[in-house]
Amino acid sequence: MASASSLPVRKFDAVVVGAGGSGLRAALQLSSAGLKVAVLSKVFPTRSHTVAAQGGVGASLGNMGEDNWHWHMYDTVKGSDWLGDQDAIEFMCKAAPEAVIELEHFGMPFDRNDNGTIYQRPFGGHSQNFGEKPVQRSCCAADRTGHAMLHTLYQRNVFANTQFFVEWMALDLIRDAAGDVVGVTALEMETGDVMIFHAKATLFATGGAGRIYASSTNAFINTGDGLGMAARAGIPLEDMEFWQFHPTGVAGAGVLITEGVRGEGGILLNRDGERFMERYAPTMKDLASRDVVSRAMATEIKEGRGAGPNRDYILLKLDHLGPDVINKRLPGIREIALKFGNVDCTKEPIPVVPTCHYQMGGIPTNYLAEVVVPKDGNPSVIVPGFYAAGECGCASIHGANRLGTNSLTDLLVMGKSAGDSMIKFIRENNTHKPLPADAGAISLARIAALDATTGGESVHAVGDAMRQTMQAHCGVFRFPDMLEEGVTKIKEVAERAKQLEIKDKSKVFNTARIEALELQNLIEVAVATMVSAEARKETRGAHDRADFHNRPGYVNGRDDQNWLKHTLWYKDGNKLDYKPVNLTPLTVESFAPKARTY
């Protein structure tokens, strides 16, 4: 194996790790500015997980009725259970319409209204006039919005001549003695070669890590690589206890069924055929926020009102929409229901269960996508040269719970914001900071250890243990004793992950090695999640502690006195720190925390 000093080095102005929506949007900005940019991706760009987004991208275009960014902002703040930073939320909601229009100009095949404007559908938690009634804000391309968006962004990058490194996996972040980020090491899958990408500015757009759970809507590639790399390099991870369980994953398969089904008029039923959401959310009903709907479904199942022989799922009924609407607006869902649920949804309901879907936490950033960490008493000091956007970043726009459609809005707005911030930084710091002498040493050591280990455990066995532990101890409902036990267990799994053994020793497209490296990233995320969740003594958004239900003085189980703050987890010693939530928007009045009803 080569020594660190002999590793090949390539220099770029900017390196973007990840070619999903946010990475591609940032790359477009950078390429169009004439900068030399390298985009690294484990998969061909159009195979990134953005491709699986279905229901739409949220923006207050107002094509279907009155709407404005201020209402969108209110819904997002409320959806976040007030844990979202209101400057970032204002920034996103204000920028959303332009981001969507731009995409339309790039050629995105949005659905259309009779007057030729973009069609928008209702979605969970999105309302008119500060919670009064549902609004149609989700701009969509049937139920394939993510696919249409990702392909459009890739196509536009072809136009802009962006340079891609396809099937390259980034391994580790390179920081110099001052802590500044100067690039990454990466592995070319086809050859097994490791190279250093030396950059003036580095963006992580590596997506989520939903594969820490056994039941997940996420693609296999969603292994939190950016989070693992950041954690190993001493960057804390923010709000990792907050994981969104999407209400409608196909029971048994985990495959996503868009909230757009309910947006178009689909409803959830329990075994008695009751539309139970009317009890939990009298105004928004089936279109309440995702944490609320998932919790209601889990409650129905727990109390014996689940459908099916084992009473362990809920029914999503949409046959009353008629085949015409289903074929026009939800054709992909019909396919998925048939393939994975064995039902023809134009005739019968789809069996669904809450399924891990989205990571609200991530690498701490501000709304300019600059990575920020606590230093000398200041909770948010910029790490020069380092940026994060999309699901791997935490600005924090989504706080404790993300609204449907806001993930695509986030990746467009924050991807572009990251690109702009990087352009500015590169223009102001137009030389490469020198690489540290040992750049790459950690990566080479990790690979050498995998090649040398014998008598260790398989990636499959350790990965299974991680996924089962997370599922059992840190799901929709969380219990204090289960969390405590979960912390012990996940630390044990993390120890086991230090002794992974792979049989495949080939240099050529060694997927066993890739999966081992991915598991090392997932483990960081799993430990961060469990430790952060155990510590947070309240119920907020997607973090539901059963011991804080109906506690006097707690609003919806929330403890704003002590817990209206962001968690920061450090890999080193599993240390936890906290920082305040930014309740001050950029221009408008703050939305003060209050009870959350739908």
Add this chain to the structure above:
Amino acid sequence: MKFQILRFDPDVDQKPYFKEYDIALEPSDRMLLDALIRIKSIDDTLALRRSCREGVCGSDAMNINGKNGLACITKVSELKEPVVLKPLPGLPIIRDLIVDMTQFFQQYHSITPFVINNEPAPEKERLQSPQERLELDGLYECILCACCSTSCPSFWWNPDKFVGPAGLLAAYRFIADTRDHATNERLDNLEDPYRLFRCHTIMNCVDVCPKGLNPSLAIGKIKEMMLKRAV
């Protein structure tokens, strides 16, 4: 369940060979990809691409019992044993079920796969009627899995010169878009004995497309436009 999988690792093998697997599937292993992951948990040297496991990313295209398809949406219960798995035909094998897709993507890139419109962008969206938008259905949904192009004999013979069904479907996707103003240039780009006209409507592309798309129809429409233009 019995499998015969074509294996090849250039690091150690002189040439490709079939390896047999006989494995017990769990009831939750409903799709071929589930079975392959089960095999991989026993033999981690088996190399394949996969990601979304729901038929939208296009990673796990392979030749399944003689026909191209996506492993993640192919039910094991519908497969004849032994299940014979090979990499997509016609492209160089990198390793096992992983092929080098460079030529496939070169052809996709050759059709200028982006909307060309040099008019100043309006403040709002460019308007498009639902009927105009309908023209893009059956075209934009392509996932670039390459099942079609690698089942096409014309593409096997001339992968460097014939655009292939996936690339031509994409070409028509932009021609059909009312927002694109480069139809003539796009037709010029395809006016050549190979790029378009090597399609002999063998229709394998239609037969194998896992998304139910019809590249042949799109190709026919381009040919028709060429003809009209020539008259």
